[in-house]
Amino acid sequence: MTSLFTINCCKSFGCKNLGLASSPDYSWPEYRLGYAALHCRVCGSYPPLFNEEQFRSWLSEYLTDFAAKSGHFCPRCYQRETIRYGHNPQGSQRLQCRSCKKVWTPKQQPLATIVPPEQIATVPLIVPFQGACTEQKLYVLFSFDAIRGNVLHISSNFTPHLVGDSLRYRWRDNVEPEVIHDDIVERVRQRETLFLRRSQFDEIQYGSAMLKRSANGAVLRPVITAHGHFRILSHLWPEVKTHIISHECFLRGATITAWAESFRNRHASLWFIDEEINDNKCTLPWQLRGKTDQGWWQNQWQILEQGSNRKMVCLLTEGHVEKGISITLAAGRNFLDWLRQQTEFQCSARYSAHSVFQAIRALTGKYNALIDKR
Structure with a gap:
């Protein structure tokens, strides 16, 4: 633990x-x-x-809540080995932990079975919600099975759990400029420049996120959300060898910490990616068009083209750089395109942070059901 x-x-x-x-x-x-x-x-x-005591306190509640709802591991000791332990009077399946013997009934019934992913791809999304005033911003993380396309886990920086002050998001009224340059190489360079301008690399300022005065819960620093998010994933699937993340420096830190043993033993690879997809139906092979070193660490990025599509990939760890051709955020793109068409999502600015996240969670379940039917 x-x-x-x-x-x-x-x-x-x-x-x-x-x-x-x-x-x-x-x-x-x-x-x-x-x-x-x-x-x-x-x-x-x-x-x-980080304030380790406050982080541990929040993370233990986060893990317990996830386990109690999903049944994927024990909500007391977090061990993954469980057995089915009959049913409660309402007919719902109970589980027992093989380690500490705790018995509980997961809130999500029937219990979901998720095929272990070979690759995990993660993207963030800023979502409006109704808080102390209109157009407040929620930071949401989505992780996908990069091959099958289903959503594995979602998190937001709204939390219903008690948090210490050091974990709270502090809006300083200086939102980072949106990087939307037409040239993908320049876009990567500008994003690296933004990282250097932060008070510290993980201290993102993405917009105001004030809850209503009467609302319960708190808004976390996105870096804390990321660490909690990847702890869930690594606890469920510690053997995953390929990790693909959007170009955001604190996602790198959270991923590499969550699977630290695998990375320390050089058994896993971690990739940054930026994509510019103009033709989703293009079947031409990707071609390497050059390489460029970017950022504080002078990481080497590959520049690849496929017809009118372009992408840049960066291997952050040891691995086979030639695999960059197959690295993609297609699972995330496909889901986000679908999500933006859903009425519940389009109306998010009318509802509280808690309600928005619950709506998105429900939509991910709907989306996964569609994936399973294909």
Whole structure:
């Protein structure tokens, strides 16, 4: 359970301390970059420090709530080995944990069975909701089976659980400019420049997210949402070897921490991707058109073309760069195109953050049912 709750650790691929909660090579707090950070003397990195006690408290509630609803693991000890344990008086299936013997009835009935994914692709989406005033913004993360196309897990930075002040999103009235440049290479470069302008790499300012004064719950920093999101996924499927994420630096940190053991042992690969798809039906093969180094870390990106379509992919870890041709966010694109056509989603600005997220959750279930019928 320790690794599940680890957040203050080295997040550098190739470092022997990647994902380790403690190391004699660590020193903290360090303020060289202008914020409290952990310093790893092996690789020289300075990952931001989080309030570990507040993170653990929130994450335990988040995991317990997810487990109690889904039945995918025990809501008490988080172990995945369970057995069917008869039915309650209403006829719903009960489960028992093989480890701690807890018995509970998952709220989602019948219990869903999800085929283990080979690749997980993750994209964010900003969704309007009705809060203290109109057009407040909710940060939502969607993860997909990159091959089959179904939604694996969704999270938002609205949480009904108690959170410490350090985990809350603070709007400073300085939203980052939207990167919409026509040239994909310039778009990647501008996004990297935006990362450097932040007070710290993971401190995104995406817009106001004030809840109604009478509303319960809180709005989390998106980086905290990401860490919780990927902990669920890695706990369910620790063996996944390929991870594809939209170009956002704190998604990299959250992913590599959640599957730290796999990355530390060089058993998994992590990819950034940016796509410009103008023809979804194009069947031409992708062609490599060049490479470019971008960002603080000078990561190498491949530039690929397929007719009028373009994409850029960046291997952030060890792996086979030639596989960049097959790396795609098609599962996310297809779902988001479908989602934007749904009336419930189009009306999100009228409803509370909690109601919006519940509506999106219901729509993902509907979408997955459509995928299963294909």
